[in-house]
Amino acid sequence: MNVDLGIWDKLTRMVTFLLFVAGLLAVAIWYLPLIQANERVRRQNFRLAAQIQKEEEESKQLRTSMEAFKDPKVIERLTRERLHYGKPGEVIIQFESPKTNSPAR
Secondary structure, eight states: OOOOOTHHHHHHHHHHHHHHHHHHHHHHHHHHHHHHHHHHHHHHHHHHHHHHHHHHHHHHHHHHHHHHTTSHHHHHHHHHHHHOOOOTTOOOOOOOOOOOSSOOO
8 A cells, every 4th residue: 555645755755865965974074084194194105115215226326336346446447537546657637628708507
């Protein structure tokens, strides 16, 4: 049997639906700060991972240069290039870049 209760049946369904929507909205508002905090931690995690990778690359370069300094030929070459030293009896010639009248850029 299908009994028509009139407007009360429709109001009951409407109120039930609105309570359900209000419940969903309350849950969303309840968890919104947690979702934002989670997103903030993910961004920080991504930034720190990028920084770790950068530091690891720098560490690898420093280790490579430290290994190179164990070779006496490398030390001699760097001393000659940077400090302009030479062996006894050698003549060191330095070339300077030509000076121009153009303004610096």
